[in-house]
Amino acid sequence: MSVEQKRKLIECCNVSKTFQVPGGENQVVKDFNFVCQENEFICLFGPGQCGKTTLINLIAGFEMPTEGTITVNGRQVTEPGPERGVVFQNITLFPWLTTMGNVEYGMKTAKIPKKERRERAQKYIDLVGLQGFEQSFPIQLSGGMKQRVGIARAYSIEPKVLLMDEPFGALDAQTRYLMQEELQRIWQAEKRTVIFVTNNIEEAIYLADRILVLSNCPATIKKEYQIDLPRPRKYTSPEFLSLRKEITSIVDKTL
Amino acid sequence: MKKKTFNIAELICAVISLAVFFGIWHLGTRGELGKLMPGPLPVIEKFLQTLFGGKIGSSTLIVHVAYSLARVMIGYFIGAAVGIVLGLSMGWSPLIEAIFAPLFRIIRPIPPIAWIPISIIWIGLGEDAKIFLIFLASFCYVTQNAWSGAKNVNPEYMNAARMLGAGKSRILFTVVLPASIPPIFAGLQVALSSCWATVLAAEMVRSSEGLGWIIIAGMNNNDMNQIMTGILAIGLVGMMLSTIFRKVEARLCRWNRSEN
Amino acid sequence: MEAKAGNERQVKVQVNHLTKKFGDLLVLDDISFDVEKGDLLCVVGPTGCGKTTFLNSLTKIYDITSGEILLDSHPVDPKKDHIAYIFQGNSTMPWLTVEQNVSFGLDIKHVPQEKKRELVDKYLEIVGLTKYRKYYPKQLSASMLQRVSIARAFATEPELLLMDEPYGQLDIELRFKLEDELIRLWEMTGTTVIFITHNIEEAVYLGEHIMVLTNKPTTVKQTLQNDLPRPRDIAAPEFVRLREEVTELIKWW
Numbered sequence: 001m002s003v004e005q006k007r008k009l010i011e012c013c014n015v016s017k018t019f020q021v022p023g024g025e026n027q028v029v030k031d032f033n034f035v036c037q038e039n040e041f042i043c044l045f046g047p048g049q050c051g052k053t054t055l056i057n058l059i060a061g062f063e064m065p066t067e068g069t070i071t072v073n074g075r076q077v078t079e080p081g082p083e084r085g086v087v088f089q090n091i092t093l094f095p096w097l098t099t100m101g102n103v104e105y106g107m108k109t110a111k112i113p114k115k116e117r118r119e120r121a122q123k124y125i126d127l128v129g130l131q132g133f134e135q136s137f138p139i140q141l142s143g144g145m146k147q148r149v150g151i152a153r154a155y156s157i158e159p160k161v162l163l164m165d166e167p168f169g170a171l172d173a174q175t176r177y178l179m180q181e182e183l184q185r186i187w188q189a190e191k192r193t194v195i196f197v198t199n200n201i202e203e204a205i206y207l208a209d210r211i212l213v214l215s216n217c218p219a220t221i222k223k224e225y226q227i228d229l230p231r232p233r234k235y236t237s238p239e240f241l242s243l244r245k246e247i248t249s250i251v252d253k254t255l
Numbered sequence: 256m257k258k259k260t261f262n263i264a265e266l267i268c269a270v271i272s273l274a275v276f277f278g279i280w281h282l283g284t285r286g287e288l289g290k291l292m293p294g295p296l297p298v299i300e301k302f303l304q305t306l307f308g309g310k311i312g313s314s315t316l317i318v319h320v321a322y323s324l325a326r327v328m329i330g331y332f333i334g335a336a337v338g339i340v341l342g343l344s345m346g347w348s349p350l351i352e353a354i355f356a357p358l359f360r361i362i363r364p365i366p367p368i369a370w371i372p373i374s375i376i377w378i379g380l381g382e383d384a385k386i387f388l389i390f391l392a393s394f395c396y397v398t399q400n401a402w403s404g405a406k407n408v409n410p411e412y413m414n415a416a417r418m419l420g421a422g423k424s425r426i427l428f429t430v431v432l433p434a435s436i437p438p439i440f441a442g443l444q445v446a447l448s449s450c451w452a453t454v455l456a457a458e459m460v461r462s463s464e465g466l467g468w469i470i471i472a473g474m475n476n477n478d479m480n481q482i483m484t485g486i487l488a489i490g491l492v493g494m495m496l497s498t499i500f501r502k503v504e505a506r507l508c509r510w511n512r513s514e515n
Numbered sequence: 516m517e518a519k520a521g522n523e524r525q526v527k528v529q530v531n532h533l534t535k536k537f538g539d540l541l542v543l544d545d546i547s548f549d550v551e552k553g554d555l556l557c558v559v560g561p562t563g564c565g566k567t568t569f570l571n572s573l574t575k576i577y578d579i580t581s582g583e584i585l586l587d588s589h590p591v592d593p594k595k596d597h598i599a600y601i602f603q604g605n606s607t608m609p610w611l612t613v614e615q616n617v618s619f620g621l622d623i624k625h626v627p628q629e630k631k632r633e634l635v636d637k638y639l640e641i642v643g644l645t646k647y648r649k650y651y652p653k654q655l656s657a658s659m660l661q662r663v664s665i666a667r668a669f670a671t672e673p674e675l676l677l678m679d680e681p682y683g684q685l686d687i688e689l690r691f692k693l694e695d696e697l698i699r700l701w702e703m704t705g706t707t708v709i710f711i712t713h714n715i716e717e718a719v720y721l722g723e724h725i726m727v728l729t730n731k732p733t734t735v736k737q738t739l740q741n742d743l744p745r746p747r748d749i750a751a752p753e754f755v756r757l758r759e760e761v762t763e764l765i766k767w768w
Contacts, residue, residue, distance in 0.1 A: 092414070137509065153419070172562055
């Protein structure tokens with residue numbers, strides 16, 4: 001199989017996560033198995049609060065699995081690390097730093113010399129289309145612009161993997177389409193392995209090489225779709241719409 | 256453009272409200288009441304006359320102001336420095352918190368002026384004791400806010416820093432500290448008014464100079480004019496302090512505002 | 516169309532030369548349109564085009580700079596007219612139970628006790644929350660909260676219902692479910708609805724008419740009639756065509 005020929009970058013082996021809650025346990029992820037190849041764009045798509053964010057937190061190393069192992073680039077995940085850049089749901093830029101400051105933060109931590117740091121930061125700021133806003137503080141930026149900074153910040157540490165946790169969830173529908181097109185452009189310009197969590201089916205079909213449809217809590221993989229439509233994709237093409245109908249129909253219903 | 260017209264409207268309102276206030280004061284103290292309470296004109300006259308020239312007690316008004324201010328500033332800054340360090344450490348390290356929190360919870364609710372009698376008995380309420388009282392006033396508010404500020408830093412910022420490779424101490428200086436600046440400043444502001452109140456109380460109890468002394472000496476001499484001059488000076492100095500404070504805060508917390 | 520043409524068309528809302536300035540900044544520029552009684556009008560426009568200012572002017576939350584807004588031929592007055600709003604976020608009162616929330620608007624309007632109970636029961640039933648009537652908002656999911664808001668708005672039996680992007684933050688299946696529910700309620704009650712949204716597909720799915728606004732200063736670019744039969748199919752070629760047509764009208768990216 002072609003999966004074996006390419007390089008495996010992320011491997012989740014029987015991963016389960018259970019949280020202790022008052023009066024018992026809450027299993028959020030159950031027997032999660034998947035392999036992700038280098039430069040693959042994977043969307044985790046599922047309903048409501050089905051444990052998608054927990055999966056991202058596990059791969060990022062913010063939390064440890066209760067059972068099973070996660071391997072990234074051949075090493076088991078035990079803590080967060082700069083080979084895994086995260087773009088957060090609530091953006092979480094440092095509000096006291098400018099665009100430039102936010103993008104440089106990770107490189108400063110890595111003690112990259114100032115000149116190189118500046119150049120690299122500028123490169124990614126340009127890539128996400130924010131030239132002219134280098135000295136703006138997050139509060140002066142719109143939602144879409146903030147998320148662009150978030151993407152540049154994650155890219156700036158040149159990670160192997162980008163973990164994106166519903167990054168466009170808080171944007172309005174139109175800005176969301178725009179950012180989907182932008183992310184697709186950025187990703188094609190600078191290929192990375194991406195794990196992208198979303199509850200928006202159009203977003204998933206537009207962006208993904210492969211969609212993993214998750215069941216409601218605890219999250220397991222319900223079905224997998226390989227999306228071979230040529231890029232850039234068209235939201236209203238018949239293939240797109242029929243895929244969308246099919247996937248929507250198998251998603252667990254929540255109230 | 257829009258902003259400027261608004262400022263002019265604000266200025267007009269300020270002038271009108273001050274004019275009405277002084278007008279009522281002036282008219283109200285013209286008749287019999289004037290014996291109990293001087294009008295604004297004699298007070299302003301005395302204020303200007305004693306500011307640099309004439310003396311109240313041993314010194315001019317400006318020297319009295321300087322005495323009070325010096326006491327406040329020394330105590331305030333020491334208290335703030337200790338408070339910021341202790342508060343941030345408590346918010347950062349559960350161990351430090353466990354050690355200091357119980358002690359702090361007992362000391363904090365005691366108003367600084369409650370220590371005045373003990374200070375008199377122990378050390379006679381000299382300069383050291385006054386500064387110590389002001390230190391307490393400043394220390395309590397600043398510690399409290401730095402502590403809760405550091406404790407309530409959005410954990411997502413920490414996660415963001417961790418994924419970018421930051422370790423514990425780097426997170427303390429590049430995330431916890433800046434994120435705590437707004438609550439610390441809120442604490443510093445309350446602390447400043449508390450210190451100002453404390454110095455006046457301490458000076459009223461025992462001293463031979465300072466704005467608190469002017470008021471209490473005025474009372475003893477039945478000199479209403481002197482009391483009102485002292486009160487006017489207190490108001491003006493307080494106003495200046497908070498104006499300076501807001502300017503400093505606006506600079507340091509630029510990222511927290513949407514204008515400019 | 517045929518059926519409608521037979522009836523006499525009654526204008527419910529009439530907006531004439533609506534203009535709104537903030538200081539020197541012109542936000543709404545001479546907007547005029549009519550809404551017929553029982554219409555479901557969807558308003559779409561580019562991001563940041565002043566849709567919220569538009570809505571707030573309709574409801575007199577903002578004073579308008581010039582022009583007039585008429586409801587049944589008299590100037591609109593939110594204090595007297597029966598207008599209900601549904602906002603984007605959760606606007607339920609956390610300290611009230613579901614049924615108390617639904618009866619909130621009725622309490623303000625001093626509806627008699629008997630009638631109030633009847634209305635609350637009816638609309639809780641319709642949105643499927645009868646089982647949850649004693650729950651507090653904190654105990655409910657986002658879509659259930661939005662249903663509480665919908666029940667609260669419909670319970671006052673408003674003459675005009677204004678909705679500001681009410682489903683913007685919901686999952687797609689939930690959105691479809693609530694959109695269908697809205698259609699059902701609208702068909703049942705004959706309420707006039709103005710529905711503001713960023714989502715073009717939603718506008719095409721819901722609207723009898725679709726009004727497209729321009730960028731700031733906002734004017735009406737075009738109003739499209741939407742005669743697609745209900746229930747509508749988002750993958751039907753006519754649907755896709757209309758959706759693309761509206762997208763072209765507002766595309767700013």
